[in-house]
Amino acid sequence: MTRIHPVTGAILVRGVRPLTLRFGDQTRVIEMPGWYADDDLTGEYGLHDPDDMRVSDRLVSDLVGGFSMAKRHARLETLIDEAIREPTPTELQAALLIDPWQICEDPLGFTVLIGKASLPSGLTGAEIRTSPLLRLEMHQGWARTLQAYYRLGEYVSDRTGLSDAEIQRAIDRNRQLIPSRPSRFEPPGSSRV
Numbered sequence: 001m002t003r004i005h006p007v008t009g010a011i012l013v014r015g016v017r018p019l020t021l022r023f024g025d026q027t028r029v030i031e032m033p034g035w036y037a038d039d040d041l042t043g044e045y046g047l048h049d050p051d052d053m054r055v056s057d058r059l060v061s062d063l064v065g066g067f068s069m070a071k072r073h074a075r076l077e078t079l080i081d082e083a084i085r086e087p088t089p090t091e092l093q094a095a096l097l098i099d100p101w102q103i104c105e106d107p108l109g110f111t112v113l114i115g116k117a118s119l120p121s122g123l124t125g126a127e128i129r130t131s132p133l134l135r136l137e138m139h140q141g142w143a144r145t146l147q148a149y150y151r152l153g154e155y156v157s158d159r160t161g162l163s164d165a166e167i168q169r170a171i172d173r174n175r176q177l178i179p180s181r182p183s184r185f186e187p188p189g190s191s192r193v
Helices: 050-083 089-094 164-180
Strands: 002-004 011-023 026-036 096-105 111-118 124-129 133-137 142-145 149-152
Touching: 011 050, 026 050, 050 133, 050 164, 089 149, 096 124, 096 164, 111 133, 111 142, 111 164, 133 164
Parallel strands: 096 149
Antiparallel strands: 002 011, 011 026, 096 111, 111 124, 133 142, 142 149
16 A cells, blocks of 8 residues: 655655654654655655554653653752751741641651741741651751741650651651652642643
């Protein structure tokens, strides 16, 4: 079975040609089915049926999905790296106060802070649970989570009485878990890129 190319008039037959698809920093080569002229080794002038296009559509979808996941992962890695720095005096002054507070594990397995939040103006709010804890400086009176700095008031030790080493292991575990679950940390209304 053959077809005539509507523009070049070349006789086309069923076959496959290598097709290179690029998206971001990713490149993939597939064998693209279609209608090709015998002398069209690159497939530049090929024609493709809807079934042929599904092959490349799947790959494009995989490339875009992988690129988006890679971007989210990179963004979370950057947030984690930024989170380990000490806050500026301005950042610390603007941070919520949690008083009293304690350390716990949330239902997803992340170590977080819970406690009663107060605004810098002194307005006392409700009980909060933070995003995953990334740095804790009890003696300096502050903590950093994935989303914010917090000033710390009185620490209420839980029944387990975690040691400093256990707290640090829990923070290290958070740093490993966060990039493995990027969709859990998308801000509301954000694009997933």
